[in-house]
Amino acid sequence: MKKTDIIILTGFLGSGKTTLLKQLLANDLEQGKKIAVVMNEIGKISIDSNEIQEDVRLKELLNGCVCCSMKDQLEIQLLSLIQQNELDIIYIETTGVANTIDVIDACTSSLTVEKMLLSGVITTLDASRWFSKDTLSPAYRLLLHQQVMYSDIVLLNRLNQLNTAQGELVLKELKSINPKIITEYSIDALVSNISHQSKQSSSIPISASSSLKIKTIVYEMTKPISKQKFEHFLRNAPSSLLRLKGYIQFTKDPTLYNVQYANGFVTYEKELMKLPMRLVLIGENIDETELVSELDQLS
Numbered sequence: 001m002k003k004t005d006i007i008i009l010t011g012f013l014g015s016g017k018t019t020l021l022k023q024l025l026a027n028d029l030e031q032g033k034k035i036a037v038v039m040n041e042i043g044k045i046s047i048d049s050n051e052i053q054e055d056v057r058l059k060e061l062l063n064g065c066v067c068c069s070m071k072d073q074l075e076i077q078l079l080s081l082i083q084q085n086e087l088d089i090i091y092i093e094t095t096g097v098a099n100t101i102d103v104i105d106a107c108t109s110s111l112t113v114e115k116m117l118l119s120g121v122i123t124t125l126d127a128s129r130w131f132s133k134d135t136l137s138p139a140y141r142l143l144l145h146q147q148v149m150y151s152d153i154v155l156l157n158r159l160n161q162l163n164t165a166q167g168e169l170v171l172k173e174l175k176s177i178n179p180k181i182i183t184e185y186s187i188d189a190l191v192s193n194i195s196h197q198s199k200q201s202s203s204i205p206i207s208a209s210s211s212l213k214i215k216t217i218v219y220e221m222t223k224p225i226s227k228q229k230f231e232h233f234l235r236n237a238p239s240s241l242l243r244l245k246g247y248i249q250f251t252k253d254p255t256l257y258n259v260q261y262a263n264g265f266v267t268y269e270k271e272l273m274k275l276p277m278r279l280v281l282i283g284e285n286i287d288e289t290e291l292v293s294e295l296d297q298l299s
């Protein structure tokens with residue numbers, strides 16, 4: 001069964017996410033694709049939702065961020081969207097202050113990965129915002145940096161608001177963080193580029209999933225594994241492995257555990273529901289063959 005593509009739109013406040021989304025939706029609808037949008041807003045009301053066409057399924061997550069307080073709601077909304085509709089693409093428009101890794105984490109649970117595939121992260125970036133980033137607080141500066149770093153495509157706009165030297169400096173800095181910076185794009189050119197490539201693949205071809213900046217690996221377990229070996233695996237995991245989560249069963253213990261690993265720490269919680277033993281691993285340039293082979297040896 002073809003999985004529904006998930007495309008995450010990130011970008012700082014006012015950087016052009018909704019403007020881009022509207023263009024992408026118009027293009028997809030013209031091609032007859034079945035689309036849904038999950039729109040996340042920090043505030044209690046969404047202004048941008050009114051801008052979404054009627055034939056697009058829309059879910060709003062308001063008053064919080066899907067990268068933190070609303071993580072669980074995102075999973076629930078995604079699952080309900082695909083249960084009720086046959087969809088080609090789900091766009092997730094994040095709040096301007098969302099942490100990219102945490103959004104990826106939130107939309108790749110061990111339940112969603114069965115039916116959905118993360119197809120990429122697109123970031124919109126205002127060149128003048130980047131140029132004046134030193135006026136932001138350290139936390140927002142870091143956020144902006146990470147939005148660029150973890151994106152599969154960065155769409156840079158408003159470059160014409162800077163002079164030539166400033167523009168060159170911005171580009172040099174950005175390209176040292178992420179070479180996939182697209183500048184001077186007009187939405188028309190971008191959309192026609194997407195349309196052209198979409199004829200070959202069924203979704204927005206940001207890149208093949210194997211070459212995404214942040215990769216998600218799904219590991220299905222057929223039998224319980226050794227807890228001792230699993231913890232040894234985690235202790236020796238590469239630092240590029242950012243997250244591991246899912247449901248796991250250990251040898252000589254009938255309990256199913258919800259396992260969560262991040263920043264070198266692992267936690268287990270008893271899971272009462274009968275869920276598939278499946279792990280999701282998220283990381284930057286992680287080697288799937290190597291990790292899967294190591295996991296295979298844990299039983």
Ligand SMILES: Nc1nc2c(ncn2[C@@H]2O[C@H](COP(=O)(O)OP(=O)(O)OP(=O)(O)O)[C@@H](O)[C@H]2O)c(=O)[nH]1
Nearest residue numbers: 011012013014015016017018019020095096157158
């Ligand atoms: N010059 C220029 N302006 C743009 C571009 N994209 C969006 N804008 C304008 O920037 C403003 C904010 O655009 P939005 O698309 O609402 O930005 P957003 O990232 O969704 O904003 P928030 O949801 O508030 O974070 C609007 O006035 C847009 O018309 C662009 O590529 N170039």
